[in-house]
Amino acid sequence: MSDDHIVTSFDEDMSRLEALFLEMGEMVAEQLKAATRALRKEDRVLAKQVVKGDRQLNKMEAELNDLAIKILALRQPFAGDLRKVVITLKSAGHLERIGDLTRNMAQRTNTITKAEADTGPIDTLIRMSEIVQDMIGSIMRAYRTGDTELATLVRALDQSVDTSHNALFREMLTYMMEDLRNISGCMHVMFMAKNIERMGDNVADIAKELIYMNTGDWPEGKRVKSDKTSKMILDPDNVET
Amino acid sequence: MTEEKTAQTDASTPIMTASGVDVFYGKKQAIKNVSLDIPENQITALIGPSGCGKSTFLRCFNRMNDTIDSCRVTGDIQFAGQDIYSSKVDVVALRSRIGMVFQKANPFPKSIFDNVAYGPRIHGLAETKDHLEDIVITSLRRAGLYDEVSDRLNEPGTSLSGGQQQRLCIARAIAVDPQIILMDEPCSALDPIATAIIENLMDSMKEKYTIVIVTHSMQQAARVSQQTAFFHLGELVESGATESIFTNPAQERTQNYISGRIG
Ligand SMILES: Nc1ncnc2c1ncn2[C@@H]1O[C@H](COP(=O)(O)OP(=O)(O)OP(=O)(O)O)[C@@H](O)[C@H]1O
Numbered sequence: 001m002s003d004d005h006i007v008t009s010f011d012e013d014m015s016r017l018e019a020l021f022l023e024m025g026e027m028v029a030e031q032l033k034a035a036t037r038a039l040r041k042e043d044r045v046l047a048k049q050v051v052k053g054d055r056q057l058n059k060m061e062a063e064l065n066d067l068a069i070k071i072l073a074l075r076q077p078f079a080g081d082l083r084k085v086v087i088t089l090k091s092a093g094h095l096e097r098i099g100d101l102t103r104n105m106a107q108r109t110n111t112i113t114k115a116e117a118d119t120g121p122i123d124t125l126i127r128m129s130e131i132v133q134d135m136i137g138s139i140m141r142a143y144r145t146g147d148t149e150l151a152t153l154v155r156a157l158d159q160s161v162d163t164s165h166n167a168l169f170r171e172m173l174t175y176m177m178e179d180l181r182n183i184s185g186c187m188h189v190m191f192m193a194k195n196i197e198r199m200g201d202n203v204a205d206i207a208k209e210l211i212y213m214n215t216g217d218w219p220e221g222k223r224v225k226s227d228k229t230s231k232m233i234l235d236p237d238n239v240e241t
Numbered sequence: 242m243t244e245e246k247t248a249q250t251d252a253s254t255p256i257m258t259a260s261g262v263d264v265f266y267g268k269k270q271a272i273k274n275v276s277l278d279i280p281e282n283q284i285t286a287l288i289g290p291s292g293c294g295k296s297t298f299l300r301c302f303n304r305m306n307d308t309i310d311s312c313r314v315t316g317d318i319q320f321a322g323q324d325i326y327s328s329k330v331d332v333v334a335l336r337s338r339i340g341m342v343f344q345k346a347n348p349f350p351k352s353i354f355d356n357v358a359y360g361p362r363i364h365g366l367a368e369t370k371d372h373l374e375d376i377v378i379t380s381l382r383r384a385g386l387y388d389e390v391s392d393r394l395n396e397p398g399t400s401l402s403g404g405q406q407q408r409l410c411i412a413r414a415i416a417v418d419p420q421i422i423l424m425d426e427p428c429s430a431l432d433p434i435a436t437a438i439i440e441n442l443m444d445s446m447k448e449k450y451t452i453v454i455v456t457h458s459m460q461q462a463a464r465v466s467q468q469t470a471f472f473h474l475g476e477l478v479e480s481g482a483t484e485s486i487f488t489n490p491a492q493e494r495t496q497n498y499i500s501g502r503i504g
């Protein structure tokens with residue numbers, strides 16, 4: 001929207017809402033980056049920092065919720081403004097959820113590092129995390145600039161997270177079959193991978209919501225989901241490696 | 242309409258259809274080539290900044306503009322199979338089919354009963370005294386006022402509160418059994434409770450009547466109407482289902498107005 005609102009404080013409230021959301025996005029991306037680094041470096045101090053940092057994120061979400069409700073109650077926005085407030089509120093919930101999943105990942109890192117458990121290869125997991133970090137960065141840019149095309153692109157990107165998740169699932173099953181002592185570490189990696197896969201879904205949901213926010217229409221057609229792990233069985237007598 | 246793009250409309254049979262309506266006050270054009278369908282048994286809200294021509298357009302529907310000397314209306318407004326501006330139309334009869342409620346409640350300086358009985362009397366709608374009483378009571382009930390005034394029907398209409406007076410005017414409009422009721426900012430002088438009562442009343446009235454309302458309150462338009470038409474500088478910028486207009490208007494000018502960016 002080009003024009004300024006007649007009521008200046010309305011514009012101020014809206015800017016504050018946007019800023020809070022962007023801040024949350026930045027923090028979520030940083031948390032995930034740190035959690036991933038902690039895993040790679042087996043850094044328990046960093047992992048604990050990530051767990052603590054999530055509280056700050058929850059606080060920001062609470063503040064954003066209060067502000068959005070205040071705007072709805074006192075300003076009664078319509079049309080594009082209404083969509084912006086409601087979608088920002090909804091998308092902030094997705095960011096908060098990504099934060100929770102990141103915290104869980106850091107807790108698991110702490111557990112396996114402390115136990116010095118063998119996890120097998122985690123390159124695929126790292127790659128999944130990097131894709132999701134990119135997705136978060138892009139979706140926040142799409143929010144800031146109102147870029148519907150970029151949001152559409154991000155929505156499609158989630159497929160590559162699913163594909164990596166499938167590959168990792170197979171890798172981990174194989175690794176666990178090789179040596180029972182690997183199971184504990186591998187299970188944690190599997191759960192971390194599931195966490196990251198869920199983060200990707202949350203970003204894809206934000207992307208869908210941004211498309212609605214910008215255009216007033218929900219994107220047509222179902223997003224292609226490529227997570228096949230729910231259907232995977234490995235036959236121990238017939239493992240392809 | 243100059244622009245083709247409109248928000249999504251709820252299809253419903255129009256009871257009234259305006260096509261290519263122009264209105265002039267002397268040389269000054271107040272309404273420019275407006276076409277709009279009024280769907281039956283729905284509430285249509287006319288919104289837009291002050292001076293954009295909402296009241297002028299509303300008055301076209303029952304030829305109230307005829308009472309203004311300098312005012313000239315051209316174009317076509319179809320109601321009940323004919324152009325209401327045709328010379329064959331009996332304007333008094335037309336106004337009994339299409340009633341009007343104004344911004345400021347304007348009860349006659351008569352009793353509550355006589356205020357409502359006035360229309361049926363001059364139109365000769367009641368055969369007996371009992372029948373007239375029936376009409377008055379039914380109208381007061383439909384206007385949601387009867388219970389509050391049943392024991393003082395002979396007191397002056399002006400003794401009522403603002404909200405009650407406005408409902409009295411609605412009862413008066415209903416008494417001649419119209420099909421359409423035009424309302425020009427009927428709640429602008431009322432407090433939120435009295436406003437809510439009238440809005441609730443309108444909602445129940447739409448089963449029997451078609452309502453066209455001019456309102457300055459976006460919230461009111463959003464709450465009560467099914468169709469919204471946005472006017473700006475004498476033009477109809479956009480009309481469509483209220484839900485679409487208030488969540489996803491097609492025109493930038495509509496977007497700007499309803500979100501408080503042009504006054
Ligand atoms: N009786 C009249 N004689 C001359 N010009 C008039 C008359 N009534 C209205 N106008 C002009 O026609 C235009 C439209 O007026 P109208 O009253 O229809 O606007 P409106 O949208 O109802 O405004 P508001 O929201 O302030 O009631 C205005 O420019 C007004 O000055």
Ligand SMILES: [Mg+2]
Pocket residue numbers: 295296297425455
């Ligand atoms: Mg007016």
